[in-house]
Amino acid sequence: MYETTYHRPSSVDEAAALSARDAEAKYLAGGHTLIPVMKQRLASPTAVIDIGRIPxxxxxxxxxxMLTIKAATTYFDIMNSADVKKSIPAIAHLTSVLGDPQVRARGTIGGSIANNDPAADFPAAVLALGATVKTNKRSIAANDFFKGLFTTALNDGELITAISFPVPAKAGYSKMRHPASRFALTGVFVAQMKNGDVRVAATGASQNGVMRVPGIETALKANWSASALENVKISPNGLIADIHGSAEYRANLIKVMAQRALG
Amino acid sequence: MSAIKLTVNGKSVSADAEDRTLLVHLLRDQLGLTGTHVGCDTSQCGACTVHIDGRAVKSCTVLVGQANGSKITTIEGLSRGDELHPMQAAFRDNHGLQCGYCTPGMIMSAVDMVHRHGGKLDEATVRQELEGNICRCTGYHNIVKSVLDAAGRMKVANAAE
Amino acid sequence: MGVEGIGARVTRKEDKRFVTGKGKYVDDVRVHGMTYAHFVRSPHAHAKVKGIDISEAMKKTGVVAVLTGKEIVEDKIGNLICGWMIHSKDGSPMKMGAWPAMAPETVRFVGQAVAVVIGETRNQARDGADAVIVDYEELPAAASIKAAIAPGAPQLHPEAPGNVVYDWAIGDEKATSDAFAKAAHKVSFELTNNRLVPNAMEPRAAIAEYDEAEEHFTLHTTSQNPHVARLVLSAFYGVAQEHKLRVIAPDVGGGFGSKIFIYPEEMVALWASKKVNRPVKWTSDRTEAFLTDAHGRDHVSKAEMAFDANHKMLGLRVKTHANFGAYMSLFSSSVPTYLYATLLSGQYNIPAIYAEVMGVYTNTTPVDAYRGAGRPEASYLLERLIETAARQFKIDPAELRRKNFITSFPHQTPVIMAYDTGDFNASLDAALKEIDYAGFPARKAKAKSEGKLRGIGLSCYIEACGIAPSKAVGSLGAGVGLWESAEVRVNPVGTIEILTGSHSHGQGHETTFAQVVADRLGISINQVSIVHGDTDKVQFGMGTYGSRSGAVGISAIVKAMEKMEAKAKKIAAHHLEASEQDIVIENGEFKVTGTDKAMALANVALSAYTAHNLPDGMEPGLKESAFYDPSNFTFPAGSYICEVEVDAGTGKTTFINFVAADDFGRLINPMIVEGQVHGGIAQGIGQALLEGAVYDDSGQLVTASYMDYAMPRADDLPSFKLQHTTTLCPGNPLGIKGCGEAGAIGSSAAVINAITDAIGNNKLEMPATPDRVWHAIQARA
Known part of the structure; x- marks a missing residue:
């Protein structure tokens, strides 16, 4: 990787101040998104600001x-949290199928959403549950947070501090793993909110990153069951097509994963 | 450059390293602990797995600054003198290795796996838990056998303590 | 000492160092004053190198030197060679373009080196490489066989018009045509054998040191055959003279063929170490490995088989296009010819075979031997063809195979090979029994009632190993002899060192070879050390590939042991005042048979070295060497059966059961043999389900990391059930056939046959990813 300078601030304010001083600096928590691209010399931050140990x-x-998970909480701690398991077990499940054990030991929820990687798992949960992304500046609704491939509403230097998830009546996540990277080839998070609203989000499928799936939402609102989705048609338009899956295949997976996410 | 202080295999060490240095390179190049290997550059193969503060992580994806102040255990720190750790012994006894390159990472992952799951490991769980470690030689058959065998040995050892 | 002798499941002597992190791989080696090399590589598949500007790079901190392709040519460092001459049908020799270690003028694949930066640290070398500015003029690329042989395709090398290296054939064309003319049934099939990247977990590496005073080089390198490396580097590349070059291949982290070849990087490291007069280390990263390690397979074939009315095979006709990539790698030319087409008879009595192979240049990474090398391609083609025939004829695929099995030996096939021995029914029976073949219809029906797709697939493979009789391969165009050598050194205290030209990079030679010695002398394996991988220690050797270390390497050891034992017996007889014919070796002692008179091995050895009292005229010492040249290939064979369930919703395949029944002849250490089979099967399943190197039309490698190239992981694979049946190989002293490649050869077809059985659509290519399988299910529906 290119040369860089490492900082370990002890507070959010100190981290923000370091960032304000250097427009080319990047926040780093677990580092499992940023370090791999730095190693490939595809990213060259002049400084990395390690927020991974800020209490x-x-x-x-x-x-x-409301379940609030702070940004630098590792996947490992999320999947083992009694609070998570009790309030939104689907999040504990999602975390348990994300990455591998070593990655889960380091990777954080903040890192999973800050990049809006189209194959990351957590954006599906954030969008489906209508969570609120809290930063050191403001609160951003999930609907407004994800702005397309690798793009979010975050401004330069803005730091995610926590994600607050409304506890749903029912929720589930099912994922078809990418055969090589083990990210989501397609993953679907289904949620029935306590007000009866149904929200469904798919990751890994769309060229624009995480997306809502209105056809499935409508069908599930009428009937929360796998059979309700039998006749739902998902359009392959705008879906990712690559050597691991055609757009038609991913369209199929959106439906099949949604059915399986119902449990 | 930063001054890095670590406890590695129970010993305090300090080293000056460029901030861009990855933990695996500090261990290999500066501390001479070449048992930890590098097998890929996308944080997938797990050959570089060590324990940081008791948890298995990929040392190719940790900057030395992030590890600063931590307790690191590498494959060299697992055995007690001449006595192999039960996981090391199980890999040998079950032919859980061939070329040996992925082996240190496999063993470090497997030890952490057994710690986390206690004695409640079955074949399917071991296979899932090995997702972060790639082996090209063994087809994993004997690695899975080794981990299950060691889980039993470690349970007995824990009970005895 | 049967517990450690031949046939014993001895745990490995080498494992202690590996499980404690004390293995010594090339990148673990550090030498004083070492510099680091980083290569500047082409981002284009095909381009002219118009200029290289190194001025910025030279200004970077820590940059010691920047060396380019032009300089290596000026220094008269030779081009890379291909060591096996193939002649086309028309008698013309294969047409090869030059392959310089760094391209001075034209790059022909993404990743080809054009320059190297030598730096004080790994990072500084890379910083320097990033600052080298190369002016490329892009040329149109031919990234696939189809693109390369199309009319008007871009030409890679002026020497090879139409990008054709050779157009070769084997077998009797007329007899085969006649067979088809009288056929009652014909089956035809087109298929691709997907390109694979070997992916030994240890990336390639080299450390070159130059001693100015002695004009001597030392090269540590990740090689399966250090002596071959030394020979090629000296005799052909002119980097150093053979007696001034020591090549050391220490612990090597897997090879699978990819570390047979002598690559540009180690040549450049050697050359550069003299240029900068400092030791130079190069360690590949995984991305470089994807771009520059020789790939494997990559065939497109049409095959047709003729049967009589009783479903007996009459003839086989095959036309294969093989992709060689941009340059002819060391043994590449032999892989789709003598290692492939000679195995097209499989386990079957096929009276007439005709196979044509066209070798083609493309703007991709060079292709060469990868575990199995030609034989997996032959086996996959044949076993899918037969499965297709059985489905077409609506007869049991096991019965169709059985009906056509070769049952008497020796058997001369129409494609050179003379099978010495085998019992194909025995391995098929063992596999059918282990998987409960008879119970499969009921299991399939039950699965169907639960809405699941279940299938079973067979594959009966044969391979030719233990390469090979030097005279035979020489007549077929090989540039080297393929014997092996060994030296037995009995030390004065009775401990033994075996120096072998075989090289272990995971195969456990330090244990199995010691077992053979222990078995002969009745001693512990701890009394025996195996020395390999260093040209300064071992006299010579051809190395390890083609499952040859047992059949050829051990045979050389046995031959050397026989010489040593003969001398030792003379010494013992002299001391015990007996006839040497009456001396037997038991439990580490030389005994006079039928008496209680005995002399311990240590005393015999000591006597040989003190030389105070030796038979008249006998030289002192107890050290013998031997070269062993095999009399024939060996023919491991077996039956693999796999049962799968396919998830119709996702196309994902799950293994229910995988059975392998192999005949490897004599097993020295069954535990190690089983490990070889496990690993081979995993690579075969990897090819069938997961792995595939994919280039886009411009010649960019789409699968250049583990993010896109799917490596088999623990949860992709089942546990395997292994069976062994045995017919001893008559061609070598212990009856060994070899076991290193069988798993990779036999498994792919079994997996695809099982999936196509499950989904009811035979049109399916490897890798059978969930996406492809799902589409195949939709196409059927």
Whole structure:
């Protein structure tokens, strides 16, 4: 990798100040998104600001009908959190099928969404549950957060501090793994909110990153069952086509994974 | 350059390293601990797996700054003197290795796996848990056997302690 | 000492160092004053190199030198060679373009080196390489066989018009045509054998040191055959003279063929070490490995088979196009010819065979031997063809095979090979029994009632190993002899060193070879050390590939042991005042048969070295060497059966059961043999389900990392059930056939036959990814 300077701030404010001083600096938590691209010399931040040990960014909280996971909480800690398992077990499940054990030991929820990688798992949960992304500046609704492939609403230097998920009535996640990378070839998160609203999001499928699936949402709202999706048609238009899956195949997977996410 | 202080295999060490240095390179190039290997550059093969503060991680995807102040265990720190760790012994006894290149990473992952799952490991779980480690020689057959065997040995060892 | 002798499941002597992290691989070696090399590689599949500007790179911190292709040509470092001459049908020799170690004028595949930067550190060398500015003029590329042989295709080498290296044939064309003319049934099939990347987990590496005073080079390299490397580097490339070059291949982390070849990087490292007068280390990263390690397979074939009314095979006709990539790698020319088409008879009595192979240049990474090398391609083609025939005839695929099995030996096939021995029914029976073939219809019906797609697939393979009789391969165009050598050194205290030209990179030679010695002398394997991988220690050797270390390497050891034992017996007889014919070796002692008179091995050895009392005229010492040249190939064979379930919703294949029944002749260490089979099967399943190197039309490798090239992981594979049946190979002293490649040769067809059985659509190519299988299910529906 190119030369860089490493910082380990002890607070969010200190991290933000370091970022403000250097427009080419990047935040780093687990590093499992950023370090691989730095190693390939595809990213060359002048400095990396390690937020992975800032106490205010680590932990899980449940308050009323809201599960809040702080940004630098590792996948490992999320999947083993009693609060997560109890309030939104689908998130614990999603985390348990994300990456591999060593990656889960380091990777963080903030890192999973900050990049809007089209094959990352967590964006599906964030969008399907209508979560709120909290930053050191503001709160951003999930609908407004994901702005297309590798693009989010985050401004330069803005730091995700936590993600708050409304606790749904029912939710599930099912994923077809990419045979090589083990990211989501297509993953679907289904959620029935406590107000009866149904939200479904698919990752790995769309050329624009994570997406809602209105056809499935309508069908599931009428009837929360796999059979309700039998006749739903998913258009392959705009879906990713590569050597691992055609757009038609991914369209099929959206439906099949949604059915399986129902449990 | 930064001054890095670590506890490696129970010993305090300090080293000056460029900030872009990955933990695996510090271990191999500066500390001479060449048992930890590099098999890919996309954080997938797991040949570089070590324990940081007791948890298996890929040392090719950790900057030395991130590891600063941590306790690191590498394959060289697993055995007690001449006595192999039960996982090392199980790999040998079950022919869980051929060329040996992925082996240190496999063993470090497997030890962490057994710690996390206790004695409740079955073949399917072991196979899933080995997702972060690639072996080209063994077809994993004897690696799975080794881990299951070691899980039993470690359970016995723990019970005895 | 049967517990450690031939046939014993001895744990490996080498494992302690590997499980404790004390293995010594090339990249683990550090020498004083070492520099690091980083190559500047072409981002284009085909381009002219118009100029290289190194001025910025030279200014970078820590950059010691920047060397280019032009300089290596000026220094008269030779082009890379292909060591096996193939002649086309018309008698003309194969047409090869030059392959310089770094391209001075034209690059022909993405990743080809044009320059190298030598730096004080790994990172500084790479920083320097990033600063080298190369002016390329892009040329149109031919990235596939189809594109390369199309009219008007871009030409890679002026020497090879139409990008054709050779147009070769084997067999009797007329007899085959006649067979088809009288056929009652014909089956035809087109298929692709997907290109694979070997992916030994240890990337290639080299450390070159030059001693100015002695004008001597030392090269540590990741090689399966260090002596061959030394020979090629000296005799052909002119980097160093043979007696001034020591090649060391220490612990090597897997090879699978990819570390047979002498690559540009180690040549350049040697040359550069003299240029900069500092040791130079190069270690490949995984991306470089994908771009520059020789790939494997990559055939497109049409095959047709003629049967009589009783479903007996009459003839086989095959036309294959083989992709060689941009240059002819060391043994590449032999792979789709003598290692492929000579195995097209399989386990079957086929009276007439005619196969044509056209070798083609493309703007891709060179292709050469990868585990199995030609034989997996032959086996896959034949076993899918037969399965297709059985489905077409609506008869049991096991019965169709059985009906056509060769049952008497020796058997001369129409394609050179003379099978010495085998029992194909025995291995098929063993596999059918192990998988409960008879119970399969009921299992399939049950699965169907649960909405699941279940299938079973067979594959009966044969391969030719233990390469090979030097005279035979010489007559077929090989540039080297394929014997093996060994030296037995009995030390004065009775410990033994075996120096072997075979090289272990995972095969466990340090254990199995010691077992053979222990078995002969009745001693512990701990009394025996196996020395390999260093041209300064071992006299000579041809190395390890083609499953030859047992059949050829061990045979050389046995031959050397026989010489040593003969001398030792003379010494013992002299001391024990007996006839040497009456001396037997038991439990580490030389005994006078029928008496209690004995002399320990250590005493015999000591006597040989003190030389105070030896038979008249006998030389002191107890050290013998031997060269062993095999009299024939060996023919491991077996039956693989696999049962799968396919998820109709996702196209994902899950293994229910995988059975392998192999006949490898004598097994020295069954535990190690089984390990070889496991690993081979995993690579065969990898080819069938997961792996495939894909180039886009412009010649960019789409699958250049583990992010896109799917390596088999633990949860992709089942546990395997292995059976052994045995017919001893009559051609070597221990009856060994070889076991290193069988798994990779036999398994792919079994997997695809099982999936196509499950989904009811025979049109399916490898890798049978979930996407492809799902599409095949839709196409059927």
């Amino acid at each position: 205010a960014l680590i932990g899980v909280e449940v308050s009323g009908d």
